Amino acid sequence: MTTLPATPLRIGLVGTGPWARNTQAPALAAHPGVALSGVWGRRPEAANALAAAHSTTAYTGEDGIDELFAASDAIAFAVPPDIQAPLAARAAATGRHLLLDKPVATTVAGAREVARAAEESGVASVVFCTLRFAAETSAWIAEQAALEGWFTARAEWIGALFAPGTTSEYAASPWRREKGGLWDVGPHVLSVLIPVLGDVTHLTAARGPSDTTHLILRHTSGASSTVTLALGAPVGAVGTEIELKGEQGVATLPRWGDAVGSFRAAVDALIHSVRTGEPHPCDVRFGLRLTELLAEAERQAGV
Structure with missing residues (x-):
């Protein structure tokens, strides 16, 4: 697994919605071990506003996502799961560590692709399930x-x-x-x-x-x-x-306490995995297992 020197981990944020605004961006911007390397959003006005609020760079568009990846060591995701999955696989393929939101995807194929990309690239991953980190x-x-x-x-x-x-x-x-x-x-x-x-x-x-x-x-x-x-x-x-x-x-x-504190602990877990090479129990493989179980439940329930 790729390791980094003991300097702040550059983490880019994908997403500008309520979860990104209320939890992820504040936690990343205030974390002493993190440099918030930028915010990517589909809507330029939302990306600009969130980036300005945390003194970082706004990215948008297809070129912007690649630019954010290039400026980052890791990527945090705050987008719907089936948008997250292909972007996360793409980020992993470029060697970026992953801080994923739950669920990783709502299809087994989507979650499996992220897990495969992370394994092949040897990147660290953490899936943010609030109760595992509060x-x-x-x-x-x-x-x-x-x-x-x-x-x-x-x-x-x-x-x-x-x-x-x-x-x-x-x-x-x-x-x-x-x-x-x-x-x-x-x-x-x-x-x-x-x-x-x-x-x-x-x-x-x-x-x-x-x-x-x-x-x-x-x-x-x-x-x-x-x-x-x-x-x-x-x-x-x-x-x-x-x-x-x-x-x-x-x-x-x-x-349990506030979501910002819980997400900060998930960031700590990702940093630890990056520094040590030790996988976290709540990594992308666990995220894949959750998707498998939920997909089977959905099938049985006829949702």
Whole structure:
């Protein structure tokens, strides 16, 4: 794997939407180990505004994406998954390390192409699943993974992003409206369950009201889990909870902090992988596995 001297890692940002503005750009610009090398956006006015806000260079257009790659050691992505995947494969092919958003893609072929490109180029990669990097929840996951005897788990991530009158700017996201909670919050839940209970050996999926998807999972540890995912629930139904039960008793996922802090930890993880050559457990190969599971769930649920 390519390694770099102990100087700031030049990271370019692809995307100018709410996630880029609210989380990724602020985290990258304030990180002491990073030089924000530029921002690429499809719309010049959005790229110019975000770049100006963080004192960096704006790029746009087909030539601009290549120029951003040339000015960077790594690329962070804040674009829809099926736009992310081909651009990430292209970035990896040029030797750029990858800081990917979840899901890597919404097709197995798309995610596999990114994983293949990263492997062939030997670049480091991290997939940003918030719960794997938030200080409170990452520590809890590690603690539970170190224990044995888990019997079952229950996970619910129920949101009202599409409820009438919502004011969230993320509600305007076309890919979230098309793919629903399964693809948007499903990666978060799986990124908690798999490190603790093991990979999924059997999956059953069914559709509920609105975009709700129910999963029943069997894991390599022998434990089972049930999962409910939704973004289109009524406001009164909203809640997120992950609970483990087993020989150790009951363990409940703690609340976590802000997304900027979580993303900063993901940047730390990428820098560590770049410096040491050690792959992170939540790398593009794990991202590919998440896509495989979600695609199978989508197929079964007839979405």
